[in-house]
Amino acid sequence: MIYSKSFDRCIKELSKLPGIGKKTALRLSMQLLKMNQKDVEDIANAIIDLKKNTKFCIRCGAMAEGEVCPICTDNNRDKQIICVVEEAKDVFLIEVSGKYNGVYHVLGGRLAPLDGINPDDLRIKELLERIREDQVKEVILATNPDVEGDTTAIFLKKLISKNFDIKVTRIATGVPIGGYLEYTDEITILKSLENRREML
Numbered sequence: 001m002i003y004s005k006s007f008d009r010c011i012k013e014l015s016k017l018p019g020i021g022k023k024t025a026l027r028l029s030m031q032l033l034k035m036n037q038k039d040v041e042d043i044a045n046a047i048i049d050l051k052k053n054t055k056f057c058i059r060c061g062a063m064a065e066g067e068v069c070p071i072c073t074d075n076n077r078d079k080q081i082i083c084v085v086e087e088a089k090d091v092f093l094i095e096v097s098g099k100y101n102g103v104y105h106v107l108g109g110r111l112a113p114l115d116g117i118n119p120d121d122l123r124i125k126e127l128l129e130r131i132r133e134d135q136v137k138e139v140i141l142a143t144n145p146d147v148e149g150d151t152t153a154i155f156l157k158k159l160i161s162k163n164f165d166i167k168v169t170r171i172a173t174g175v176p177i178g179g180y181l182e183y184t185d186e187i188t189i190l191k192s193l194e195n196r197r198e199m200l
């Protein structure tokens with residue numbers, strides 16, 4: 001419609017990404033057009049490879065190249081401590097701090113009844129199975145410190161305590177109120193893990 005069909009198509013495709021409006025898509029397309037062929041192909045191939053090779057671990061739900069992620073197969077990790085997070089990217093954020101030695105469990109979201117997200121939509125059954133199978137001693141609830149994240153944590157605490165006699169902790173909100181894990185630096189994440197408190 002503007003100059004070329006291909007240019008138009010590139011704008012249309014890039015606009016499908018969250019946070020990329022028409023204007024940004026236009027600027028990025030222009031930038032890609034100015035770059036050399038190899039760099040553009042590297043970007044395109046990285047995206048295709050990402051989709052082709054990255055799966056989600058069948059145990060914890062974190063990103064993996066095979067069926068099971070490197071954290072779940074690492075014998076040095078303590079399988080009896082599970083840190084529960086909302087999304088696979090949260091695992092990466094906690095891993096950056098380099099101090100956590102337990103394993104993870106990705107819920108795949110958080111409870112949001114108004115948006116139609118109920119317990120059955122999250123990987124809660126799988127969490128309970130892991131607690132039983134691995135004789136887990138502590139579950140750290142690291143859902144985001146906001147209303148929905150807190151609601152999810154309280155729900156899980158009740159459910160876990162109903163079925164198991166184990167320690168359930170909640171990360172400390174050293175992060176600003178309403179702050180999300182992804183906007184928090186690694187020192188704050190580390191502190192909020194270290195200062196976790198037992199939920200009673």
Ligand SMILES: [Zn+2]
Binds near residue numbers: 058061062068070071
């Ligand atoms: Zn895993």
